[in-house]
Structures are given as structure tokens and as C-alpha cells.
Amino acid sequence: MARVLVTGGCGFIGSNFIRYLLAADATVEIVNFDALTYAGNLANLADLQDHPRYRFIRGDVADRDDVRMAMQQGITDIIHFAAESHVDRSIHDSGPFVRTNVIGTQVLLDAAREFGVNKYVQISTDEVYGSLGETGYFTETTPLHPNSPYSASKAAADLLVQAYHHTFGLPTVITRCSNNYGPYQFPEKLIPLFITNLLQDQPVPVYGDGWHVRDWIHVLDHCRGVEAAWRYGRPGEVYNFGGRCEMPNIVLTKLLLKLLGKPESLIRYVADRPGHDRRYAIDCSKAEQTLGWRPQVPFETGLAETIAWYQTHMAWVASIKNKDYVNYYQKQYGQL
Ligand code: NAD
Ligand code: TYD
Numbered sequence: 481m482a483r484v485l486v487t488g489g490c491g492f493i494g495s496n497f498i499r500y501l502l503a504a505d506a507t508v509e510i511v512n513f514d515a516l517t518y519a520g521n522l523a524n525l526a527d528l529q530d531h532p533r534y535r536f537i538r539g540d541v542a543d544r545d546d547v548r549m550a551m552q553q554g555i556t557d558i559i560h561f562a563a564e565s566h567v568d569r570s571i572h573d574s575g576p577f578v579r580t581n582v583i584g585t586q587v588l589l590d591a592a593r594e595f596g597v598n599k600y601v602q603i604s605t606d607e608v609y610g611s612l613g614e615t616g617y618f619t620e621t622t623p624l625h626p627n628s629p630y631s632a633s634k635a636a637a638d639l640l641v642q643a644y645h646h647t648f649g650l651p652t653v654i655t656r657c658s659n660n661y662g663p664y665q666f667p668e669k670l671i672p673l674f675i676t677n678l679l680q681d682q683p684v685p686v687y688g689d690g691w692h693v694r695d696w697i698h699v700l701d702h703c704r705g706v707e708a709a710w711r712y713g714r715p716g717e718v719y720n721f722g723g724r725c726e727m728p729n730i731v732l733t734k735l736l737l738k739l740l741g742k743p744e745s746l747i748r749y750v751a752d753r754p755g756h757d758r759r760y761a762i763d764c765s766k767a768e769q770t771l772g773w774r775p776q777v778p779f780e781t782g783l784a785e786t787i788a789w790y791q792t793h794m795a796w797v798a799s800i801k802n803k804d805y806v807n808y809y810q811k812q813y814g815q816l
Contacts, residue, residue: 564577606658631757676790685748
């Protein structure tokens, strides 16, 4: 029987993953280890509070004592989601990114060695590959070329993971996924920021010319990929996941306006993000061929469901758009 340490389980993808895995596997036990930063929210898993196979421990992945205490709960596997995850925040201050994403990963890898695990899964990102031109795709062998402090910290973590596999034989797997969307995403990322602003008739800030391209995947498709990589991934391997759904930001923005019945006058073109990666696009054929995985949620369906989720969770949104959020928003966007 598996008792999995899921780090960062109170964030967007981690909370979706825990809910998904507990329902998909009637035997798995999950210990959710999360520091509850600005992005971590116990309300994201309120429905699981009394679940017999779920437990929450508050702790910091960069703190060895916290991590050792969690590992002493009979952990058999680690799935490491915890991270500082927002590019724009990493441009304001890269310190927390290096601490959590690099040192936190090193601490977890040491703990995985010390306690022994069946599998260590590192949740990485397609952003470690850098930026594409108008053609081509990221494969697992594309050289790492991170451009933002966020993606540099994630790439550094990936290199440590591969070194621990190579040097110590740790049974690691790395997943690199494209941009996720879905319920419980913190409204600093494009889709939830724009939906929640538009629901309140607030303007939406499009960076630069708006023709930067992202490859969108529903969070549950990512969760299914992480499960497959955990169960069937070969130690030492990397698996890319993507939605085969490329879209320029301005096209996505106009689609959101249309679905929400809002006027295009709410679009604000603002100064571009420094170092803004032009295009991400994932070749996920390795995961399709070797893990039996494929993205299942059509973008139109997933996006409509996501909009409906935010419409019915405005109290959740209001609790997040607190004083700290307003300060961040002001610093990032000023007056729109
Ligand atoms: P998120 O920001 O929503 O959640 C991060 C979680 O990690 C929060 O619950 C936070 O409290 C926790 N955390 C942060 N620092 C911590 C620390 N020092 N110790 C313990 N917990 C800490 O992030 P997300 O969007 O759910 O992303 C999860 C993972 O997936 C990240 O590793 C990210 O790089 C990766 N990823 C995200 C996307 C995406 O589109 N969101 C795409 C590919 C990969
Ligand atoms: P984001 O959701 O921050 O994800 P990432 O930078 O990790 O891809 O941004 C997605 C795209 O949307 C990216 O090209 C930047 C752009 N963007 C805006 O145009 N305006 C915004 O306010 C934000 C947050 C993002």
C-alpha cells in the first residue's frame, strides 16, 4: 500500500491532484505537506478534512526538520508539487524562488535518500525549455534554456533530481507540463485573473502585443499524467505533458470576453513582461506512447466549466483577493 507525501497540496494543482487520486485509488493514503504561503489555501481541500486516508501537515520543504518529521509518517513515495510558481513574482523578487524551488528540492531529495522511497516524482514545467519561435515543439531532449528567475529555479531543481538519480540511484521521475487551467487556480495567472476581473466588469491586462502563445491543458489531464508517471514512469526519465492546444493570449482573451458576454473595451494592453517567452508548445508523444496517457478534456468544455466554477465560488475569490493580493495587484499593474 502506498502512503504518498504530496508537497504543495494546498495550491492549485496539488489540491486537484489529491482530490483526484483519493477518488481514483481506494487504497492510497496521502500526507499533504504545505507551508500555506499566499498561494496555499486550506479551503481548497475543505471537503477532505475528515477523509480517513488524508492528513495535512503544515511545513516548509526547505526546512530539514519539518521534512524529516513528515517522512517519519511511514512515507513510501514523494510527489513534489510545492513551489513558488508565478513568473511575475519571480521578476519582483527571486529570493523565495531559489529557496523553495532549489533548496526545497534538495532537502526533499536528501530525505528521499535517507528514508528510502519507491518513487520520487518532481513536478516541473515546460518553461525550463525556454522559448520557441513560430514552429517546433519541446521534447524531453530539448536542451534546458530557462529565461525567467522562476524557470531558472525549476531547471536547477530538475538538474539536482537527475543528479540524485545518476549518482545515488534514487528512483526519480520528472514531469514537465504546459500551462494548466481549472478550478482553484490562484487569480494571479492569466485565466483565473481574467475570469474573476471580468465577472466584476474590471479590465484585463494583456502584456505586450498579446501574440504570445501558450499550450493549455486542463488540470485534471495533468493530474492523470502525474499519476501515470508515478505508477509507470521509468526511473531517471522525463515525461512531457501538454494539451495540444496552442493559443495566442489575445485570442484567448477575446474568447473569455465572448463566453462571459463582456465588451472588448475591457481589454488593456500594458507593458510587456520583461524577458517574456514568446511561445510554448509541448510534444507529449512520449507520454502517450509509453504511459498510455493522453489529454482528454476539450478546451472549450474545460474553459466553460472553469468559468462556471469561478461564477459559483465568488466567496472563495473574495477571500483570496485580500489586502496582500490588492498590494500585489497594485505593484504589478498600477491603475488599469
Ligand atoms: P501554486 O502556487 O498554486 O501552489 C503552490 C503550493 O506550494 C501552495 O500551496 C504553497 O503554499 C506551497 N508552497 C510554496 N512554498 C512552499 C514551501 N517552502 N514549503 C511547502 N509548501 C510550499 O502552484 P501550482 O500552479 O499548483 O503549481 C504546482 C507545481 O506545478 C509547481 O511545482 C509548478 O512549478 C508546477 N507547474 C505548474 C503549472 C501551472 O500551469 N500552474 C504548469 C506546469 C508545472
Ligand atoms: P501566466 O498565467 O502567468 O503563465 P506563464 O507565464 O507561466 O505562461 O501567463 C500566461 C500568458 O499570459 C503569458 O504569456 C503571460 C500572459 N499574461 C498577460 O498577458 N497578462 C497577465 O496579467 C498575466 C498574468 C499573464
